[in-house]
Amino acid sequence: MDTKQPNNPVTGVPKQAFEHFLIELEKKGVSPDVVARLKKTIIDQGDVSDGAIKAALFPDNNTAV
Numbered sequence: 001m002d003t004k005q006p007n008n009p010v011t012g013v014p015k016q017a018f019e020h021f022l023i024e025l026e027k028k029g030v031s032p033d034v035v036a037r038l039k040k041t042i043i044d045q046g047d048v049s050d051g052a053i054k055a056a057l058f059p060d061n062n063t064a065v
Contacts, residue, residue, distance in 0.1 A: 010046045018042050 010018060022043075025035050037056040041047050055061075 010042060010048065015043060 022035050022039055025038070026032065034057060037059065038053070041052050041056040045052070047053075
């Protein structure tokens with residue numbers, strides 16, 4: 001049991017799916033910084049909320065594309 005993050009909902013199969021997704025992003029040329037921020041948010045912190053993912057994708061709060 002991971003005592004550091006007892007409330008992390010990203011375990012088992014969901015964790016494997018997110019890890020695979022992050023690997024595929026890297027293969028497609030997504031910035032390593034973006035992938036690292038997503039990994040920290042989703043895998044390490046277990047936060048899959050809309051706000052957390054937006055913050056990982058747009059760290060300067062610039063959501064205009």
